[in-house]
Amino acid sequence: MEATKAQVTGTLVGEISRIPGGERIRLCIQCGTCSASCPNANRMDHTPRKLIAMARAGMREEVLSSNSMWLCASCYLCTVRCPREIKITDIMHALECLSVRENVSSARTLTPTMYRSFSDFVYSIGSVPEPSFMILFYLLTNPLRAMRMIPMAFSLLTHGRMSIKARRLKPEAERQFKAILDKAEELGGI
C-alpha cells in the first residue's frame, strides 16, 4: 500500500474516464451546478466545476496537488444534480486515489492522513476501533490537538461510547480478508 512513483499512463482525463464512474467526464458542459450544490466549494482551491475543466485541460499537477477533493464530504449532491449525469463524487475519489499513488497530496489538509490511518486499520484487522484510530491520527498530525480532545474522549467514555477493545475477526477470517486485499494490491488498482 505504499505510494509508488507516478506511473503516467496517459492524460489525466483519459485515466479518469477509465475508472468506474469517471466515464462521462468528457460530457461536462461546465454549467456549474456541481459547484453551486457543494457545501464545501468555498474552501476548495478549485470548485468541482473548475477542477473538471482543469483535468480536461491536462493540468495534472495542479489538480492532483489541490485540496479540493480532500474537502469533498461525499454528500453526492453534485452527482444527483448534474444534468450530464457525471458522477462527480466518484471522480473526487479517483483523484484522491491518484494523488495518494503519486504522492502529491496537498499538505494543507489533514484528510489524506486521516483517511490513511483509517485504511491502515481496515487493512490490518478488518475493523476500525474508533478510539485507537483517533489517537493514531492525532498523534500523527497534532499531539496538541490530542490534548484538546481529552474532555470529549472522557465524555464519550462516561457515556459508554468508547470501547477500548477492538473487535477482531476470527483468525481464519482475518487471513482470508488479507489474502483478498493483498491480491487487490497485486492487481495494481482499478
Added chain:
Amino acid sequence: MKYYTYFPGCSSSDGGAKAYGMSTEAVARALDVELIELEDWNCCGSTPYTSVDELASFCSSARNLALAEDKGLDLVTPCSACYVILSKTNSYLKEYPELRAKVDEALAAGGLEYHRTIKVRHLLDVFANDIGFDEIASKVKRNLGGLKVAPYYGCQVVRPGPSFDDPESPQSLDRLIECLGAEATPFPLKARCCGGSLIISEEDLALGLIRKLLDSASSNEAECIATVCPLCQTNLDVYQGRVNKKFKTSFKLPVLFFTQLMGLALGIDGKTLGLEKCIVSADKVLAKYVEI
C-alpha cells in the same frame, strides 16, 4: 417473521454508536424482524478506504457481499456510510465488467465467489417499506403525543441512489415519526451534509455545516432530531458543545437514532435503547411525553 442478514458496521456494533445497534436489535425483535448478523463481516471501508485505494475498497465490500450470498437474504445495515459503500459495490460489479473481473480474482484468493444476487438495504427502507407504517402504528404502546422531531436523513441514505426515497426531499422518516404519534417538523436541511468524517480532519469546516443543521432544526421548533446514521448522530450530538463554543450559540438539541424513538413508542425501556448514551441528554424532553 421476516428474516434479514444483518450488517451492523463498526460504529453501531461496538463503537461510538453502540446505542444504534442496541436499539436496532430491540426494535427488530418487537416488530418480528429477525436480523441474523453476518458472521465475521469486515469493515466496509467507508469513504476513507475508497479515497485511498479504490480497488481494495471494492474488494473488501465484495467479501461481505459474497459471505452474505450463502443465506440469500437481503443484507440490511443501519449505517448510511456502510449502506452507500456496499450498495455501490454491488451495483458497480454489475455495471463494470472490468472491475468485476479484478474483484472476482481478488475474492478467489480468499476462496470466495460472488454471483451478484444480494440486495443491500438500509434499515430505514426495511422498516418503512417491508414492515410498513400501518403495521408499526398498530404496535405502538406509548404514543409519543406530539413530540416535535426534526427528521434528519443526511446524505448517503438517499444519494446517489437509485434509492427508496427522494434524493433531496425524502419523506419516509417523516412518515415513520408520525406513525409513532410524534410530529415531524419542517426541516429544510433534512438531506444536507453533516461533514461526515471530515469532522476529524477539517473540524472548522464540519462545525459550520453542523451549525447550519442545528439552526434549521431549532428554528423550526424541533425538540429533538432523529437520525439514521452513526456519523450524523456523532457529529450533531458529540460536537454540539463544540459548535456552541465556536459560534457562541446555545443549542441543546438531543439527537436520537430513529430506532430509539421507535423503541420508546413500542414500549421498550430507555436503558435497552441506550438512551443514556446521548451526550446532549434527551431525558427532559422525552419525559414531557413518555415515561422512559
